[in-house]
Amino acid sequence: MKKLINDPNNVVEEMMKGMAAAHHDVLKHVPDTAVLTRVERTAGKVGIVSGGGSGHEPSHAGFVGKGMLDAAVCGPVFTSPGPDQVLEGIKAADSGAGVLLVIKNYSGDVMNFEMAMELAEMETITVDKVIVNDDVAVEDSTYTTGRRGIAGTVFVHKIAGAKAETGAPLAEVKASAEKAIRNVRSMGMALSACTIPAAGKPGFEMAENEMEIGMGIHGEPGIERTLLKTADEVAEELISKILQDGVHKSGDEVAVMINGLGSTPLMELYILNGKVSDILEEKGITVYKTFVGEYMTAIEMAGCSVSLLKLDDELKELLDAPAHTTAFRM
Amino acid sequence: MGLTTKHIQLWLQKTNEKIQENKTYLTELDQAIGDGDHGINMARGFEEAIKKTAESDYESPSDLLKDWAMTLISKVGGASGPLFGTAILKMSMSVKGKAEINYAELTTAFEEALAGILQRGHAAENQKTLVDVWSPIVRFLQENTAFDSAAFTNQAKEAMEQTKDMQAEKGRAAYLKERSIGHIDPGSASSFYLLQSLSEVIEKEGVTV
Numbered sequence: 154m155k156k157l158i159n160d161p162n163n164v165v166e167e168m169m170k171g172m173a174a175a176h177h178d179v180l181k182h183v184p185d186t187a188v189l190t191r192v193e194r195t196a197g198k199v200g201i202v203s204g205g206g207s208g209h210e211p212s213h214a215g216f217v218g219k220g221m222l223d224a225a226v227c228g229p230v231f232t233s234p235g236p237d238q239v240l241e242g243i244k245a246a247d248s249g250a251g252v253l254l255v256i257k258n259y260s261g262d263v264m265n266f267e268m269a270m271e272l273a274e275m276e277t278i279t280v281d282k283v284i285v286n287d288d289v290a291v292e293d294s295t296y297t298t299g300r301r302g303i304a305g306t307v308f309v310h311k312i313a314g315a316k317a318e319t320g321a322p323l324a325e326v327k328a329s330a331e332k333a334i335r336n337v338r339s340m341g342m343a344l345s346a347c348t349i350p351a352a353g354k355p356g357f358e359m360a361e362n363e364m365e366i367g368m369g370i371h372g373e374p375g376i377e378r379t380l381l382k383t384a385d386e387v388a389e390e391l392i393s394k395i396l397q398d399g400v401h402k403s404g405d406e407v408a409v410m411i412n413g414l415g416s417t418p419l420m421e422l423y424i425l426n427g428k429v430s431d432i433l434e435e436k437g438i439t440v441y442k443t444f445v446g447e448y449m450t451a452i453e454m455a456g457c458s459v460s461l462l463k464l465d466d467e468l469k470e471l472l473d474a475p476a477h478t479t480a481f482r483m
Numbered sequence: 484m485g486l487t488t489k490h491i492q493l494w495l496q497k498t499n500e501k502i503q504e505n506k507t508y509l510t511e512l513d514q515a516i517g518d519g520d521h522g523i524n525m526a527r528g529f530e531e532a533i534k535k536t537a538e539s540d541y542e543s544p545s546d547l548l549k550d551w552a553m554t555l556i557s558k559v560g561g562a563s564g565p566l567f568g569t570a571i572l573k574m575s576m577s578v579k580g581k582a583e584i585n586y587a588e589l590t591t592a593f594e595e596a597l598a599g600i601l602q603r604g605h606a607a608e609n610q611k612t613l614v615d616v617w618s619p620i621v622r623f624l625q626e627n628t629a630f631d632s633a634a635f636t637n638q639a640k641e642a643m644e645q646t647k648d649m650q651a652e653k654g655r656a657a658y659l660k661e662r663s664i665g666h667i668d669p670g671s672a673s674s675f676y677l678l679q680s681l682s683e684v685i686e687k688e689g690v691t692v
Binding site for chain 2: 230264
């Protein structure tokens with residue numbers, strides 16, 4: 154393992170310290186917790202809280218700030234924070250109008266965030282939740298764990314955060330977030346593995362000439378392991394699988410997110426996007442806005458994900474609303 | 484004499500020893516079919532539980548189990564924190580007010596623990612989760628009237644090993660579908676260490692349950 158760290162068991166704490174020091178105008182660390190919260194609070198606004206395992210930076214603390222999240226809970230690397238820490242995030246975000254939790258659909262995250270909701274209700278804080286499951290690489294099923302939440306979650310942060318900023322009540326903020334979840338689909342691919350610092354070695358092996366289509370942001374298996382393909386071929390596969398889900402059709406307007414997983418240069422992400430934009434044009438889908446960069450990474454994994462968010466007038470307005478966070482500005 | 488506070492403390496210590504010894508093994512099991520951190524998370528949580536429970540003198544098994552549970556819930560994280568934490572917490576609630584735990588009470592405590600796991604995890608049997616160890620062990624306790632250490636450990640071990648041939652339907656291993664077959668479920672392996680430790684404490688300390 155070759156990493157610029159001090160102690161593999163202390164990476165999250167040290168990262169939070171560095172983040173708070175760098176962006177003290179936007180966010181601050183709540184002492185003795187795993188929570189980063191907004192410096193400037195909007196009183197009487199629904200609080201938006203997200204979080205989960207660390208290792209996905211800038212997710213989620215990079216989206217703390219005006220117009221997006223009020224608090225992010227930073228769990229251990231790839232591991233959901235416990236309910237006590239999520240409760241701290243809820244408390245930091247609560248200003249009397251209730252709190253909405255944006256949870257990515259993983260067993261651990263859902264269990265811990267739900268336990269935190271129960272604890273918050275005992276402290277008479279009104280809390281509701283939405284669960285993001287945008288990854289079309291996984292079959293959707295209520296019987297199993299179902300689809301994973303990946304980079305499309307960042308669009309949900311943006312939409313929920315913008316809606317909350319309008320002063321809308323919790324139920325309306327939740328409804329907008331759920332609309333975003335219904336309208337967003339994503340799929341990823343990986344070129345290389347990643348190493349959890351405390352594990353010291355990569356979570357899986359991937360040969361130099363291999364890639365995996367549909368791989369999750371913790372290295373969970375995807376749809377198929379294949380020989381390395383070109384960026385154009387990868388763009389075709391990802392978009393075709395997303396469109397097969399039937400949410401995005403000819404005549405629709407979409408926001409596109411081309412997300413790097415940690416070790417993929419912007420050059421490659423832009424090459425991919427060139428093809429993505431061609432394909433969408435051919436399919437009669439209008440691209441309203443495109444976001445290219447690192448939004449939800451998998452430590453140092455190489456690879457990308459593509460997310461499409463179908464827009465209507467409400468979602469366009471909320472997407473365009475101001476956001477002042479360290480990793481997303483409008 | 485039934486299970487006392489001292490025995491619960493020994494149970495926690497013994498389990499912690501096994502988790503620490505097998506930290507790499509548990510993580511490797513999780514690397515095969517999950518996200519590769521189960522051993523790390525369990526080792527961290529149990530180490531904290533040892534530290535936390537060393538701070539107090541507990542008056543009852545219930546009080547000690549409660550601190551053990553709360554530490555797991557807050558320090559293990561992931562899915563294992565709520566699941567193992569809920570199991571131990573339900574045991575704590577089940578034996579509240581008792582200085583000693585007899586066989587019938589132990590059985591009830593395990594029934595409550597399993598109910599808590601099922602409620603929290605929304606899983607059923609044969610989905611390759613720790614339910615596949617806890618359900619058979621509860622049935623085993625129900626079918627017997629006195630604690631047989633060797634048989635208890637064997638039952639837990641057999642149940643754990645049977646998860647190897649199952650296809651995962653819950654948790655991260657579910658994404659692997661048929662590729663999850665052929666690997667022991669990491670949560671079931673940790674459950675086995677927990678149960679084996681209880682069995683060893685009961686045998687070594689001459690506990691009559």
